[in-house]
Structures are given as structure tokens and as C-alpha cells.
Amino acid sequence: MLFDPVWRDLAIQIIGGQSIVGLDQSPTSMLTPAGTPAQSVLGLSMLVLGITTGIFLVVGGLLFFVLVRFRHRPSDVNAAQEPPQIYGSNQIELSWTVIPVLIVVMLFLATARVVYSTEHAPKPEAALDVTVIGHQFWWEYRYPKLGIVTANELHVPVSDPKHPTPTYLTMSSADTDHSYWVPKLAGKMDLIPNKVNTMWIDPGTAGIYLGQCAQYCGTQHAKMLIRVYADTPEQFAAWVAHQKQPAEQDAAAAEGRAVFERNACISCHSIAGTVATGHFGPDLTHLASRDTFASGSVPMTESNLRTFVDNPAHYKPGVLMPPMHLNDHDLDAVTAYLVTLK
Amino acid sequence: MATQTPVSAVVDQTTHTAPRRLWLEVLHEWVTTVDHKKIGLMYIAYALIFLVIAGFEAILMRIQLALPNNHFVSPQVFNRLFTMHGTTMVFFVGMPILFGFGNYLIPLMIGARDMAFPRLNAFSFWISAFGGTLLYFSYLGGDGLYGAGSAPDVGWWAYAPLTAHAFSPGHSTDYWTLSVLLSGVGTIGTALNIVATTISMRCPGMKLNRMPLLVWIYLVTSMLVFVAVSPLTAAQIMLMLDRYLGSHFFDTQAGGSAVLWMHFFWIFGHPEVYVLVLPAFAFANEIIPVFSRKAIFGYPAMVAATVGIGFISLSVWAHHMFTVGLGPGANTFFVLATMVIGVPTGIKIFNWLATMWGGKIHFTASMMFAIAFLFQFLIAGLTGIILSAAPLDWQLGNSYFVVAHFHFVLVGAILFMLFSAFYYWYPKMTGRMLSERLGKWHFWIFLIGFHLTFDLMHIPGILGMPRRIYTYEADRGWTLLNMLVSTGAFIQTVGTLIFVFNMVWSYFRGAIAGADPWDAWTLEWSTASPPPAYNFATIPSVASRRPLWDLKHPEDPDSNYE
Numbered sequence: 001m002l003f004d005p006v007w008r009d010l011a012i013q014i015i016g017g018q019s020i021v022g023l024d025q026s027p028t029s030m031l032t033p034a035g036t037p038a039q040s041v042l043g044l045s046m047l048v049l050g051i052t053t054g055i056f057l058v059v060g061g062l063l064f065f066v067l068v069r070f071r072h073r074p075s076d077v078n079a080a081q082e083p084p085q086i087y088g089s090n091q092i093e094l095s096w097t098v099i100p101v102l103i104v105v106m107l108f109l110a111t112a113r114v115v116y117s118t119e120h121a122p123k124p125e126a127a128l129d130v131t132v133i134g135h136q137f138w139w140e141y142r143y144p145k146l147g148i149v150t151a152n153e154l155h156v157p158v159s160d161p162k163h164p165t166p167t168y169l170t171m172s173s174a175d176t177d178h179s180y181w182v183p184k185l186a187g188k189m190d191l192i193p194n195k196v197n198t199m200w201i202d203p204g205t206a207g208i209y210l211g212q213c214a215q216y217c218g219t220q221h222a223k224m225l226i227r228v229y230a231d232t233p234e235q236f237a238a239w240v241a242h243q244k245q246p247a248e249q250d251a252a253a254a255e256g257r258a259v260f261e262r263n264a265c266i267s268c269h270s271i272a273g274t275v276a277t278g279h280f281g282p283d284l285t286h287l288a289s290r291d292t293f294a295s296g297s298v299p300m301t302e303s304n305l306r307t308f309v310d311n312p313a314h315y316k317p318g319v320l321m322p323p324m325h326l327n328d329h330d331l332d333a334v335t336a337y338l339v340t341l342k
Numbered sequence: 343m344a345t346q347t348p349v350s351a352v353v354d355q356t357t358h359t360a361p362r363r364l365w366l367e368v369l370h371e372w373v374t375t376v377d378h379k380k381i382g383l384m385y386i387a388y389a390l391i392f393l394v395i396a397g398f399e400a401i402l403m404r405i406q407l408a409l410p411n412n413h414f415v416s417p418q419v420f421n422r423l424f425t426m427h428g429t430t431m432v433f434f435v436g437m438p439i440l441f442g443f444g445n446y447l448i449p450l451m452i453g454a455r456d457m458a459f460p461r462l463n464a465f466s467f468w469i470s471a472f473g474g475t476l477l478y479f480s481y482l483g484g485d486g487l488y489g490a491g492s493a494p495d496v497g498w499w500a501y502a503p504l505t506a507h508a509f510s511p512g513h514s515t516d517y518w519t520l521s522v523l524l525s526g527v528g529t530i531g532t533a534l535n536i537v538a539t540t541i542s543m544r545c546p547g548m549k550l551n552r553m554p555l556l557v558w559i560y561l562v563t564s565m566l567v568f569v570a571v572s573p574l575t576a577a578q579i580m581l582m583l584d585r586y587l588g589s590h591f592f593d594t595q596a597g598g599s600a601v602l603w604m605h606f607f608w609i610f611g612h613p614e615v616y617v618l619v620l621p622a623f624a625f626a627n628e629i630i631p632v633f634s635r636k637a638i639f640g641y642p643a644m645v646a647a648t649v650g651i652g653f654i655s656l657s658v659w660a661h662h663m664f665t666v667g668l669g670p671g672a673n674t675f676f677v678l679a680t681m682v683i684g685v686p687t688g689i690k691i692f693n694w695l696a697t698m699w700g701g702k703i704h705f706t707a708s709m710m711f712a713i714a715f716l717f718q719f720l721i722a723g724l725t726g727i728i729l730s731a732a733p734l735d736w737q738l739g740n741s742y743f744v745v746a747h748f749h750f751v752l753v754g755a756i757l758f759m760l761f762s763a764f765y766y767w768y769p770k771m772t773g774r775m776l777s778e779r780l781g782k783w784h785f786w787i788f789l790i791g792f793h794l795t796f797d798l799m800h801i802p803g804i805l806g807m808p809r810r811i812y813t814y815e816a817d818r819g820w821t822l823l824n825m826l827v828s829t830g831a832f833i834q835t836v837g838t839l840i841f842v843f844n845m846v847w848s849y850f851r852g853a854i855a856g857a858d859p860w861d862a863w864t865l866e867w868s869t870a871s872p873p874p875a876y877n878f879a880t881i882p883s884v885a886s887r888r889p890l891w892d893l894k895h896p897e898d899p900d901s902n903y904e
Contacts (some may be wrong), residue, residue, distance in 0.1 A: 026819035028806025030737045041733045048731050059720055062695055067713065070634070072702040082895075085703050087903050088640035096692040097685060104681045111731040112674045118733065119670040136509075176504045177600055179665060179740060183806040187736020190665050193503060193594035195601060197667035210818075214665075214740045214808040217495045218509065219417050222811035284363040317417050 027210045030183040034230075035159075035202050036166075037118050051107060082329070091133065118187075121200065128156060128167045134191035134213070136320055137220035138282055138295040148243045149270070151282030152262030153290045155229045157236040159202035165203035176218055180194035182211030182228050190215055203230035221316025225296030246273030247285045248340050256337025258285075258331045271341065281321060287341045294319070306335040333340045343808075377458035377875055378445050378524035383771065385442030388471055389435045393449040395478075396430035397838065399423045408828035410816040420812035421495040424513075426477070428498030429518065432614065433525040433875055434474040436756065438467075440621040441532045443763060444560045446771065446850035448536060450866035451554045452872060453545025453882045455810050462531050470528030473521040480517035494518035497810060499611070502592030502603035507585055516585065523578040526571045533564035535570075545865070546883035551645075552904070554864050554887065555627035555638060558645050562652045563620045569656060570613035577606035601666060608659035616655040619751060620648065622719075622759035623690060626712055629766050630694050632707035632862045634701030637888060638899065640693045645687035647693075662734040673732045680730035687723055691716065706860075707781025714789055718754030722747060725800070740810075743803025749796050761841065762786075768845070769859050773871045774852030775882045784837050791833030799827050863888035 033039040071081060118149040132154075133140040141150050171180060173191040180199065181188035189199040203209060213224035231239060260266065261275055268281035277282070287293065291300055298304050298315050307314055310331055312321040326334065372380060403423050406414045415423070445463065449456055456461045484492045494514040496504045505515045540561045544553065553561075563822055580870075581603075583589040589714070590596040592603045631638045638644060660668060660676040703709065725747040729735050738744060769774050802820045814820055858867040867890055869878055886892055886900035 026805040028818055030804055030806065038737070041737050044731060045728075045732050045737075048728050048734060052727055056720065056724055059691065059695070060717065063713075063716060063720075066695055066698045070698060070701050070703050072635075072704045079702075082635050085637050085898075085900075085903075086639065086696075086700060087637055088643065088696075092696070093640050093643045093689070093693075097689060100685045101686045104678075104685060107727070107731065108674075108678050108681055111677050113671050114731075114733045115670045119673070142604065144630070148389070176509055177501055179808075181740075181806070181808065183737060187733060188665050188739065189736075190667060192600050192666065194597065194599065195667065206481060211806065212808060212811075216421075216501070216504075216810040218504065219421060219495075221421075222417065222813050 015023065018215050025239075028183050029213075032120060033184055034204055034207070035185040036204075037199075037201065038184055040114050040118060041187055044110060045112055048107065050283045051103065054206040055103075067100060078087045085182040120270050123200075124166065126163065126165045127163060127200070128157070130154065130167055132169045132171045132180060132191065132219070134171070134175075136175050136218045137213070137224040137316065137318070139180075139224070139226065140174075140282065143240075146240055146244070148240065149283045150243060152290065152295050153227045153229060154227075155177060155231055155236060155239050156201065156203065157233055159204060161204070164198045164202060171197045171199065177215045178213050178217045178224070180211070180226065181213035181214040182209050182226055184209050185211075187212045201228070203228070206230050206232050206235070212296075220316050222317050223295060225292075227292065227296045242289065243286055245286075247271045248342050249273070249315075250337075250340040253340045255331075256333035256335070257335045259268050259326070260337055263324055263326070263334075265324070265334075284307040284338070284341055288339050289342050302335055302339050305338055306331060309334060309338075343749045351798050375888045376456075376464045378449050378457045378460065379462060379771075379873065381463050381879075382444075382625075384444030385438045385470075386468075387443060387468055387842045388474070389439035389442060391748060392430050392434040392474055393439070396427050396435060396841075397835070398600070399427040399430070399834060402426065404828035404831040406812060407814075408825050409711065409825075410814050410821050412813055417538065417810070418495065419814040421497075421810075422493040423547045425494045425497050425518070425809055429477060429494070429522065430474070432498060432618070432753070433522055434470075434477065436618045436752070437525065437529055438470055438474075439760060440563075440618065441529070441624070442590075443760075444536055444563075444621065445532070447767070447866060448539055448557055448560055449543065450770075450869070451557055451864050451878055452540065452543060452548055453865050453878060453884065454539065454543040455881075456876050457535050458543055459535050461708070463535050466528040466531030466535065468528075469531070470525050473524030476517060476524065477521035480514055484514035484517055485512055499607055500603075501607075502581075502598065502600045503594040505581060505585075505603075506593045506595065506598075507558070508593075508595055510783055517786055519578045519581050519585075522839065523575060526578070529567055529571050530575075533567035536560050544575065545881050548884050551642070552884060553888050555641065555644055555648075556624040556864075559620050559624035559627065562648045563624075566575055566613050566617050566620075566652050570610045570617060573606050574610035577603065577610075580606075601663075604663055604666060608662045609656075611662065612659040613655045615748075616651055620651070622715065623648070625759050625766070626694060626715060626765040626862065628862075629654030629708055629712050629762055630716075631697050632766075632860050633704045633706055633712070634698045635704070636701040637891075638693070639696035640689075640733040641700075641887065643689055644693055647689040650686040650863050654679060654686070658683060661732075664732045665739050672682070677730060677732050681727065683755070684723060684730075691720060706765065706787055706820075707776070707778055708762045708765035710782070710785045711758050711765065711837055714785070715755050715758040715762060717882050718750055718758060718792075722750035722755055725750065738803055740808055740809045741803035742809060745809050746796050746799035746803065749799070753792060754796060758792075761785075763846070764841075767866075768848070768872050769852075769867055770873070772852075773855050774848050774850075775855050775859060776852060777844050779878060780840055780847075784840040784844060787840065788834055788837030791830045791835075791837055794830030794833060795827050796825050796830070798830070802827075859892070861894075864893040865889055 001237060005059060030038060030042065033042050060202045130143060131142040131144060139152050141154050157165050159165045171191045172195065173193045178191040179188045180191060185201040185203055186199060189197050207230055209228040209230065211226035213221055266276035266278055268278040270277050272285040288300065294301055294308060294315050298308065311323045312319045346640060375381065403420065406412050406420055455733055480493045492514060494517060496510060496515055500518060503509060540557055580591040584591055584593050594600050627644065642732040658676060659674060659678045661680045715770045729738060729744065729747060765776050765781055801803055802823050805819055807814060807820050855871045857870055865882055870884060886904050888900045892899035892901060
């Protein structure tokens with residue numbers, strides 16, 4: 001029990017004071033933004049936090065003063081006497097009405113500026129377009145101008161402030177409401193069926209940015225994780241070129257491919273260049289080129305994949321993919337096929 | 343000043359020694375009663391039972407979240423837990439307990455013998471009670487034809503299209519809809535009763551501007567209920583039509599609108615927050631002056647602020663929808679409306695401070711809870727300002743920051759003020775004092791647990807933790823914080839158990855209270871504790887806002903200044 005990884009992890013956090021002191025070490029902290037929208041929210045946050053802290057200190061200090069200064073002292077000579085009764089004062093009421101109104105006006109103007117600068121930002125020519133479709137419980141990404149369809153791991157180019165190449169996400173949902181939240185890149189935006197929303201991100205440095213669905217969408221809402229890969233221009237070009245290829249045809253995995261194609265797998269999944277053209281589940285054309293599967297919740301290894309295909313609910317109870325009841329031989333074959341889909 | 347009946351003349355000093363009766367007779371009396379005090383007490387008891395149930399659900403969730411990738415409960419069970427916790431706390435704890443106090447206190451405070459419509463009062467209570475029972479019956483009956491689900495698992499907002507048949511087979515969502523619908527019917531009935539009572543049943547001399555602030559606030563709250571609960575009821579009926587008669591209001595697979603449900607729900611949901619918090623303000627308006635030994639500061643301003651909050655709260659609902667994509671125009675409007683509501687709320691806080699200023703503050707358990715209410719409501723208001731700035735909501739909305747914020751309102755402000763109200767009015771309701779010593783233990787333990795849980799709960803939200811997840815990844819830096827948050831929940835449980843013990847123990851062993859144990863000023867303290875069925879032997883007549891002050895200080899009555 002004590003050596004359970006979970007307890008060990010907790011012990012490390014306690015000893016290192018990690019989650020108290022190192023707030024900025026969280027990979028999903030809004031306090032360490034890596035893109036313009038998240039940066040401008042943080043700027044506004046600091047202003048609002050400053051004002052609210054000021055109000056807190058003044059009013060909290062007043063409360064503390066009143067409690068100490070005007071406490072009932074049984075030892076006083078006139079302790080039994082009632083204090084002077086004061087019923088109110090219009091001047092005082094006016095002052096603590098007008099001052100908050102002024103604060104509200106200032107806060108409102110600062111907020112409105114950030115709202116418009118983010119939601120009405122002009123779209124540069126070089127912007128990349130990606131369509132994001134939320135599903136129970138995974139993300140579908142389509143690059144309409146590049147002819148790429150992929151799932152769960154979004155690749156975008158790094159955006160250089162001098163020549164911005166932001167990525168514009170056009171979002172909707174295939175089933176229930178979802179919400180796209182990668183705190184280091186931008187605030188969240190909901191994906192709602194029958195409604196098209198847009199947001200944009202412009203990661204300034206290459207790397208992987210994490211997030212997850214932020215609108216309760218059903219049983220597996222918790223493991224609907226987001227991974228955004230901000231690639232250098234070269235990496236991104238290489239990734240695009242690779243994703244445009246049809247699926248790998250490895251003769252050694254022909255048996256697994258046959259198993260895949262004669263089972264119901266093909267009703268839900270697509271693999272470009274094969275008979276698999278289903279649209280209900282993630283596109284698997286380049287499945288093995290991803291680092292994770294099951295919407296970012298499981299590392300991409302052959303044994304993990306085998307476990308998942310055997311019983312998808314093992315990792316994600318509530319997942320919509322049913323267990324296919326393959327025998328061990330077929331299971332090995334189909335897993336061997338899937339890992340060739342580089 | 344001319345023809346005032348002194349209140350002392352009407353205090354009923356008879357001691358009541360009712361003969362012992364069979365328990366069936368007692369039960370029959372409670373089930374068939376139309377007495378506002380008995381109905382009020384039943385509301386309170388009923389809410390306390392559900393408070394324990396929903397609190398237990400919270401504890402189960404906190405055990406699950408104490409560690410990452412924990413397997414204490416399954417995702418399905420966890421989703422039912424937060425749905426039931428939220429629905430129960432709002433509809434079957436918050437509303438009934440506040441209406442319970444209102445039912446009990448309003449006729450006493452305005453010098454009336456009962457509510458305007460006693461039978462409607464009983465009906466409202468029993469229909470609400472039926473709603474709560476129905477909600478929990480879903481654990482048995484929710485399986486339905488398809489064997490899917492048991493209790494509802496759609497979240498207490500029940501966002502469309504999660505509630506459509508495609509995503510919620512079985513009957514769990516139907517139980518949710520029906521129970522909320524029934525609770526709404528009961529709520530509207532009681533609100534109607536409160537409005538009619540305050541308008542038409544006040545004793546001679548009690549003009550509107552002499553009503554205790556508690557009664558004023560309950561009047562505004564009840565008006566708010568009319569406007570807020572009606573759309574919710576309509577939406578529930580539309581949802582039932584969708585599920586059973588093939589309409590498509592919210593069924594997005596057939597062209598319905600998910601956003602329409604959000605508007606319906608939040609045009610109810612945000613005023614509902616004020617329906618819950620205004621009664622807490624009402625208690626503070628009665629309790630803070632008495633234990634500061636001063637009249638409330640700025641009575642007209644307090645009334646105006648209450649009415650102002652009532653109106654403005656009807657125009658802020660879409661601040662729950664800043665991430666829905668309503669566009670910058672709508673977003674900035676709702677930013678402004680939401681920030682503006684901070685002004686009347688601030689006026690209230692300043693007036694309470696001014697009431698204490700220059701007073702002689704007695705630190706009874708009741709007053710300590712009221713002071714903690716003030717402090718925590720200040721923080722809740724400030725995190726509310728933070729969330730009202732739409733861009734901050736894009737980051738923090740639907741995160742644990744929001745969960746911490748509204749628990750600061752619901753627990754830090756409302757529950758603390760309810761505890762304060764229990765210590766203050768329990769002597770009136772039972773004739774016995776609650777133990778002050780246990781009360782202070784209750785206060786400090788609950789305060790520590792509360793701050794451990796809800797202060798720290800803000801931080802995981804800032805670090806990207808969304809609400810309503812049954813588990814989380816270990817690498818996000820949320821682990822230690824969640825462990826501490828869960829620890830605080832257990833400390834709060836200990837505090838609550840002390841309170842429950844205090845209520846039971848004091849009922850039998852507490853000091854005899856007498857009519858007026860706090861040397862207070864409003865009419866409920868002018869009759870025996872507990873009050874007789876008819877409340878007042880003779881209907882009192884008043885000349886100021888504090889009739890008992892006038893009585894105790896004939897040389898310097900309030901009526902000279904109002």
C-alpha cells in the first residue's frame with residue numbers, strides 16, 4: 001500500500017512542497033501562459049486580483065478593527081448600558097455607493113478591452129485552419145486545406161510574433177456539449193451540437209501543451225484529455241507530409257489487417273487506403289505515429305493497445321467502443337497490425 | 343404614537359403542559375397540521391435530513407478525489423453522486439430550510455397568527471417533500487425499461503442534449519425532471535403565501551417601512567421565485583415533451599437547441615443563487631444588530647439594496663455562459679450587469695460593518711457564525727468579481743476555482759448564517775438554549791475544516807482542474823491540494839456532528855430559554871418560547887421597527903427617530 005505509486009507520488013509532493021511552492025510547475029497552469037490569448041487573460045487577472053486584494057484588505061481590516069475595538073467589555077463601568085443608537089447617514093451611504101461604482105466602471109472597461117481583442121482579433125493570412133469535433137469521449141481534428149484527418153493529438157506550428165501563424169479552431173460537437181481547454185494556450189471554448197464556435201491559439205515555443213474537456217459530457221468526461229503539439233515549422237511540414245500518406249502496408253501484418261477488416265472495426269474506424277471507412281470512432285490511418293491513445297489517457301505501446309482492443313472499458317469505463325470478443329490469436333494479430341500504422 | 347398597545351400586555355405567560363398522547367396522535371397532528379410553525383419545523387427537519395444525505399455524498403466524492411487515479415467509486419457512481427449532491431443541496435436543502443425559517447418567523451415577526459393561506463402552506467410543504475423522496479426513489483426505480491442508469495447522472499444543470507433519450511436512456515432523467523418540477527410547484531406556492539402574508543397580515547402600526555428587514559428580504563426573495571422558478575418549470579415540461587411526446591426543443595439530433603436549455607436553466611439558476619443567499623442576509627440583518635446592541639445602520643439603504651439585487655439578478659444569467667460563444671457584445675453586457683450587482687451587495691456589507699461600529703459586540707456562538715459569514719461572504723463576493731470578468735471565466739469557468747467560489751457562497755455564507763440562525767432562534771422554537779460551549783467547539787472546528795477545504799480548492803482550478811471529473815492525472819500538480827481539500831471535508835463533518843449532538847442534547851437538557859433570551863427587539867421575542875399555536879393572545883400593535891426596544895426604553899423610543 002505504502003509503495004503504491006500514488007502514495008509515493010503524494011509523498012514526493014509533500015516533501016518537495018511541489019504543489020504549494022511550485023505552482024508554475026503544473027503543466028496545466030494558467031499562471032505560465034505560452035500564447036497570446038492566455039497571456040492577455042493573465043494580464044487582466046493580475047489587474048483584477050490587485051483590485052480585489054485591495055478591497056479585501058480594506059474591508060477585512062475594517063471588520064477586524066471593529067471586532068477588536070467595539071467588543072463588549074464586561075469590566076467597563078457602563079457595560080450594562082446600551083451603546084448610542086445610530087440609525088444611518090445618507091452621506092455615508094452615498095460614499096460607499098459611488099466609490100464601488102467607479103471601481104466597477106474601471107474594471108468593466110479593462111475587461112471589455114480584453115474581450116474584444118481576443119474575440120475580434122483580425123485573422124492573419126498565414127493562419128492555419130483546423131476543424132475540431134467533440135465526440136464522447138475523444139477529439140476529432142480535420143485540416144480542411146491540408147486534407148488531413150486525425151484524432152486526439154493536435155499538431156500546430158509554433159507562431160513567431162513577427163510573422164504570426166496562429167491556428168484557428170472551428171469547433172462543433174457530434175453528440176453532447178464539450179469544452180476545449182488548454183490553459184497555457186488560451187481560455188476554454190465550448191463545442192456545442194448545431195452551433196459553430198471559433199477560437200485561436202498561437203503557441204510561442206515548441207512543446208506539448210496539455211488540457212482536457214471542461215464541460216461535463218457523459219461517463220468518461222474525466223479522461224477526455226487534450227494534447228497540443230506545437231511544432232517548429234520544419235517539424236510541422238514533416239508531420240503534414242507524413243499524415244498525407246495513406247496507411248502503411250506491411251506484408252508481415254496482413255493477417256491482422258484481415259482480422260480488422262472482417263470485424264466490425266471498419267464500421268466505426270477509417271484507415272486511408274483500405275476498406276475501413278467508418279466515421280464514428282477516431283481515424284486510425286496513422287494511429288501508431290501518436291504518443292497516446294484513448295484521448296490522451298493511455299501511452300501508445302503494443303501491450304496497452306492489446307488490452308484496450310480486448311476490453312476498451314479497462315482504461316475508460318463508459319467508452320462507446322464495445323469489446324470485440326476476439327480470441328487471443330486474432331487479438332495479437334490485430335494489435336500487430338495497428339502498431340504498423342505509423 | 344397615539345393608540346399603542348404595550349407589547350408587555352400581550353405576552354402570553356401561560357405555561358403549557360399538554361397531556362401525554364399516543365405517538366399516532368402526535369404523528370396525525372404533524373401530518374395534518376396547517377400551523378405555520380409546525381410546517382416551518384417540518385421544512386427544517388426535512389432539509390436537515392437531506393443535508394446529511396447530500397453531505398455524505400460530498401464525503402464519498404472527496405474520498406474518490408483525494409488521490410489521482412483512485413478507484414474508490416466507479417465513474418458512473420461518481421457522476422450520480424455529484425448530480426444528486428447538487429440537486430439535493432439546491433432544491434431539497436437550501437430552498438426548504440430557508441422557507442422553513444421564513445414560514446416559522448414571518449408571521450411571528452409581523453404580529454400575525456398564521457400565514458395567509460395555511461392549507462396552501464401545508465400543500466407546498468408536502469409536494470416539495472414528495473419531490474425529494476421521488477428524487478431518491480430513482481436509485482430503486484431509475485432502471486426503467488432499458489436497465490440503464492439508476493439515479494440521475496446528468497449534472498444538476500442537466501445540460502441538453504445529455505438529457506435526450508439518445509444519451510440518457512432509462513428513467514433516471516425523468517425522475518430528476520419530475521422531482522425538480524414538483525419542488526418548483528411547492529416553492530411557488532410558498533412564495534405566493536409569503537407575499538400574501540407580508541402584504542395583508544401585518545399587525546396594526548406595522549407599515550412597510552417598519553417591517554423587520556428579514557420580512558422585507560423574504561418578500562423580495564419570494565417575488566424573485568415567481569420570475570425565476572417559472573421558466574425552470576416550463577423547461578422541465580418541455581424536456582418531458584422531448585423525452586415522451588417527440589418534440590425537439592432540446593434534442594439536438596433532430597435540430598433542437600442545446601443553448602436554449604442553457605438560457606432557460608440559468609435565467610432560473612442565477613436568480614436562484616440570490617433566492618438562497620438573500621435569506622442569509624435576512625438572518626444577518628436580525629442577528630448582527632442584536633449582538634452589537636445597535637439598530638441596523640441604514641434601514642432604507644438595506645431595503646433599496648435588496649430590491650436592487652432582486653432586479654439586477656434577473657439580468658446576469660449568461661455569465662454562466664461566457665464560454666458558449668455568445669459573442670463579444672453579449673459577453674460584455676453580462677460582464678457589466680454582473681459587476682454592477684457588486685454595488686448593492688457591497689452596500690450591505692458596509693451597513694453591517696457600520697451597525698457593529700460603535701456597538702458592544704457580544705461573541706455568542708450565533709454572532710461568531712454571523713461574523714464568519716461576513717468575512718467569507720466578502721471573499722466569495724471578491725472571487726465573484728474575479729469570475730465576472732469574462733476572459734478570466736474563459737480560464738476559470740467550469741474549473742475547481744468556480745466550485746470553490748460557489749461553495750464559499752453556499753457554505754461559507756449561507757450555511758454559516760444558517761448555523762447562526764439556529765443558535766439564535768432554536769431557543770424560540772424549542773424553549774431551550776443550545777449549549778454555547780458546544781456551539782463554540784462547533785464553530786472553530788467547522789471554520790478550520792471549511793477554510794482547509796475551500797480556500798485550497800481555488801488553486802487546482804487555477805492549475806487547470808475542471809469540475810465533474812471522477813479522477814485526474816498524477817502529473818498535474820493537483821494531488822497534494824486535493825488530499826488537503828478532502829481532509830478538510832472530514833473536519834467539517836466532525837463540526838457538523840457536534841452541531842447535531844448539540845441540537846439533540848439541548849432539546850432535553852438545555853437551559854430554559856424564556857420568552858426573550860437575547861434581549862432582542864422584534865415581535866417574535868414578545869411571545870412565549872415555544873410560541874402557543876395562536877402566537878399572540880392579543881394582536882400587538884407597533885410604532886417603530888423595534889417594538890421591544892420601545893418597550894424596554896420608553897424614555898427614548900425608536901419611534902422618535904423614524
